Amino acid sequence: MALEGSLKDFGFADILQLIFFQRKTGVLTIEGRLDKIRLLFIDGNITGAESKRRSEANRLGKILVKKGVLSEELLQSILQEQKNTNTKLGNLIVRKGIVEKADIEEILENQIKETVIQIFNWKDGTYEFTPTAVPVDKEIPLSIDTQHLLMEGLRIVDEWTTIEGKITLDTVFMKTGIIEAEQPEEEREILELIDGENDVSTIIDISGKDDYSVSKVLVSLLDKGIIASKEAKPLIAVQLVITEAKPPLSYTFLPLIVIIIAFVISLLPVFTESGDILKNFITSKDINELRLKIEAHKFSFGEYPADLNSIIRKSDQWHQPYIYKNFGEYYTLSSSGPDKISGTPDDIY
Incomplete structure (x- = not known):
């Protein structure tokens, strides 16, 4: 029997605790206004995360291109091969000897963590956990301790109260053209990664810095008017339900x-x-x-x-x-x- 309900009634942290302490194996699907995310669990630990909004392959490829590991042409060639062979992008890249397995593991683990941590900020949404067998990637197996990630998520959410409402991991920024005469080095580094396409989580991946440090810099740039956010489009339309008034009880x-x-x-x-x-x-x-x-x-x-x-x-x-x-x-x-x-x-x- 599936575990399902509303995040308003049973919070994300409570769901993770339940899955972890009961050592569940299966798929947790969480759907909010801006995204639909599937988290994969084996024995209570997280082994994968899939976002409807952000493809893992696109994010991984973009990070490797931004880091100069892959050219755009080579990436497109590998993506075509991936499509033809139905093989994960990370596995193909490791097989070709382009990137070390440990480096791909680190990037993929960071992507999973960022995907999970963003859900802690969701106030509305639905969840459903379905017990089922979860396949293991034998070439690049991943397993993240849910309890440690839960503590990290709660810590980051607490720190993020200082920037709450200004940005999320999904936010995409663009430069406004305003130039600061004497700009701190840390702001220059992050500003170079803003291109109107990279969302906050991708900028974090490329920069190699932690979520909170990057977010603080982005808020500083935003407050100075050096960058502006692009409005995200909801995946799910909001429906207005009008109920007919009931007559008084006789x-x-x-x-x-x-x-x-x-x-x-x-x-x-x-x-x-x-x-x-x-x-x-x-x-x-x-x-x-x-x-x-x-x-x-x-x-x-x-x-x-x-x-x-x-x-x-x-x-x-x-x-x-x-x-x-x-x-x-x-x-x-x-x-x-x-x-x-x-x-x-x-x-x-």
Whole structure:
């Protein structure tokens, strides 16, 4: 059974956590206003990303041409061969000895990361995860740790709040013709990569710098009026749905309403019993999020936190503190569950 829904109800970070912790294999399709993206997973880790808007082959080829590794003529020749043989562009280039396998892997991994990270900024959209076998590229196998990418994505999204609303990884810029007399070197380097065709993610790939550094420079150039953004066209048309107004409820239906209310009240004990199921799910989800924050703390400081005070101050769904024990090389984390007693069968880990 497929996992599907709206990003408004279940965020992208939550989806990644679920797939990672359950070691799922399959395809996650996410569709937003500007793009439709397919992420491939094997045992919870990301092995590929496909964007409807940006072809992997076109991006890879453009990067290699911009870096001077390929000429435009040679690229077109290889693209034609790729079309005839149905072989991935990266594999063809490696076979011909034009670029080292490790270099192609690095470019492709960066493309996957950028494709994934941009989704963290999506406020609207739909998702669907379908469990299915995912083929492995034996020539250039890729596997990116979903948990590390999740932490990196959350970090970048937090940093991007300073430039939110100004640019995205899909934004394409063009030069306005304004020239600054004394321009910083880092701005000159990025300005040379702006041609009205390269989007932000391609500029990042070619520059070799990280997302945030490049984006800060682009915002600076934008604020100075040296560059301007080209408007992106939505892939999906926005439909205006007008619903017909319903007439007021007639008083003749009041007896029926009374019966319905009585029926609902009779079901309240059932709902009360099932309430713990929902609380269990929410607590389990909170614990998974806590684990990510604990791992992020170790990643930043080289050790697990002494306690949870610096990470979280909320309690579990039964208003009890989470039980955290740091043993140096490892830690344990749990909730005492509905009975509020640690060490009993209903504990949640």
